Amino acid sequence: MPLVALPRxxxxxxxxxxxxxxxxxxGDITTDAIIPAEMTTSAVLASRQTGVVAGLDLARLAFELxxxxxxxxxxxxxxxxxxxxxxxxxxxxxxRGMLSAERVALNFLSRLSGIATATRxxxxxxxxxxxxxxxxxxxxxxxxxxxxxxxxxxxxxNHRFGLDDAVLIKDNHVAVAGGVAPAIRAARAYxxxxxxxxxxxxxxxxxxxxLAVGVDAVxxxxxxxxxxxxxxxxxxxxxxxxxSGRINAQTAGPIAATGVxxxxxxxxxxxxxxxxIGLDHG
Numbered sequence: 001m002p003l004v005a006l007p008r009x010x011x012x013x014x015x016x017x018x019x020x021x022x023x024x025x026x027g028d029i030t031t032d033a034i035i036p037a038e039m040t041t042s043a044v045l046a047s048r049q050t051g052v053v054a055g056l057d058l059a060r061l062a063f064e065l066x067x068x069x070x071x072x073x074x075x076x077x078x079x080x081x082x083x084x085x086x087x088x089x090x091x092x093x094x095x096r097g098m099l100s101a102e103r104v105a106l107n108f109l110s111r112l113s114g115i116a117t118a119t120r121x122x123x124x125x126x127x128x129x130x131x132x133x134x135x136x137x138x139x140x141x142x143x144x145x146x147x148x149x150x151x152x153x154x155x156x157x158n159h160r161f162g163l164d165d166a167v168l169i170k171d172n173h174v175a176v177a178g179g180v181a182p183a184i185r186a187a188r189a190y191x192x193x194x195x196x197x198x199x200x201x202x203x204x205x206x207x208x209x210x211l212a213v214g215v216d217a218v219x220x221x222x223x224x225x226x227x228x229x230x231x232x233x234x235x236x237x238x239x240x241x242x243x244s245g246r247i248n249a250q251t252a253g254p255i256a257a258t259g260v261x262x263x264x265x266x267x268x269x270x271x272x273x274x275x276x277i278g279l280d281h282g
Contacts, residue, residue, distance in 0.1 A: 003079045005057055006149050014146065015061040018104045028100040035095050042092035043281040045109065047082040051275040052120045054078045054153035055112030056089060058146065062105035067097025079116070079153045088277065102279050112150035113275035118268050119154025122252045131256035131263050132157045134242075138266035147269045159264055167191055168219070169199040180209040188214075198242070207231055211238060217262075221245050225258055232259040 045059065053076050063070040070093035076082055088109075091098060122133040133156040139147045148158045160166055167187045169180075177183035180199055187197050198217035201207045204227060210218055211234065220231050222245030235241050240261045247255070247265040255263055 003153055005078075006145060008057075008061070010145055011058055011061055012065075014142065015058055015065060015104065015108070018107065019062060019065060019101065022104055023100070028096070031096050031099045035099065037094075037096060039095040040093060041095040041098060041281060042090070043098065043279050044087045045089040045091065045105075046278055046280050047076075047086045047088055047113075048084055048276040048278055050083050051081070051113055051117035052154050053080045053082055053088055053109075053113050053275075054116035054150040055109040055146070058108035058112070059089070059105035062101040062108065063091060063093075063098060066101040067094045069093045070097050070101075079155075081120075091279070098279075106277060106279060108146075110274040110277050112146060112153070113277060114272045115147055115150035115269055116154035117275050118272035119151045119156040121249050122247065122263070122265065122268070123155040125249050125252040126256035126263065129253075129256035131243075131252075131260055133252070133268075134159045134262050134264040135268045136160075136244075136264055136266040137162070138270040140269070151268055156268070157262070166195060167197040169197070171200055171202065171221070174200070174206075180206050181213045184210060184213045184215055198240075203227075204230055204234065207234055211235065215239050217242055219244060219264075220260065225254055228255065228258040228260060 056074055056078050060072040063072055070091060073090045076086060076088045082088060119133060126133060135148055135151040135156060136159050144161060151158060160168060169183045169187060174180055174183050177186060184197060184199055196216040198219055199210045199215050200219040200221050201210055202221050207218060217240035218235060219242045220228055223231065228243055232241055242262040242264055243255050243260040244264045247263055252263055
C-alpha cells in the first residue's frame with residue numbers, strides 16, 4: 001500500500017512547539033551573533049547509517065517555519081532505504097534560518113527514521129509469511145500520530161491509535177471483570193456493532209473461553225512457539241491471531257512461522273534507536 005503523508009494540520013503544531021522550546025526567550029543568540037542576516041548557504045541532509053527514512057515533512061516544516069525562503073528538495077522520500085553517505089535532502093537559503101532550525105529538523109527526522117528502520121528490520125524478518133508487524137500505544141506523548149506514521153514508512157501496520165478505536169481487553173480487565181468470558185460479554189453489550197473486540201490471553205484455556213463467547217481478535221501474549229501453533233489451530237480463522245512479547249529480529253521469523261496474522265512490538269515506538277543523520281554544509 002502506498003505511504004500517505006500526514007496532513008500539515010497535524011504536523012505544524014508539533015514543529016512549532018519544538019522550535020518555540022528551542023528558541024526560548026531570546027532566539028538563537030549564537031547564530032544571530034555570528035552569521036550576517038543577508039548570508040545564504042546550502043547543505044545536505046545525509047545518512048550516516050543504513051536505514052529507512054521517515055519524517056521529511058517535519059524536517060521541511062522546521063526550516064520553512066524558521067524562514068520561508070529556505071528551499072528543501074527531497075532526494076530520498078520517506079520509506080526509502082538509505083546507506084551511509086546517501087543524500088536524503090538538499091537545503092539552501094538564508095543561513096540564519098537553516099542553522100536555527102537544524103536541530104529540530106534533525107531531531108524529528110532521526111527519531112522517525114529510527115522507528116522506520118526498526119520496523120523494517122522486523123518486516124524483513126517475517127518476509128514470506130502472512131504475518132504483519134504492528135506497533136502499539138507505547139508512544140511518546142503527543143507524538144503518536146507521527147511515530148505510527150514512521151511505522152507505516154517502515155512497512156509496518158498500526159494497532160489502535162487510542163482507547164476509543166476498538167476494545168482491547170487486557171489481563172487487568174480480565175482480572176477485575178472476573179474472567180475472559182464476562183469481560184467479552186460486557187464489552188459486546190456496551191459497544192456499537194462496528195467496534196471490534198480483542199482480548200488478551202496468556203493460556204490456551206483462556207483462548208478456549210474467548211472463542212466460545214466469540215471475539216474479533218485474540219492477543220496471544222508471551223506464548224511459546226508450541227502454544228502459538230496450537231492457538232492458531234484452535235482459532236482456525238475465526239479471529240485475528242496476534243502474537244506479542246519478546247519480539248525482535250531473531251524471534252519474529254519463528255513466531256510468524258506459527259501462522260499468526262499479526263505480531264505487535266511496543267519497542268518500535270518507545271525504544272527504537274535513532275538513525276544518525278547529519279546536516280552537512282559545503
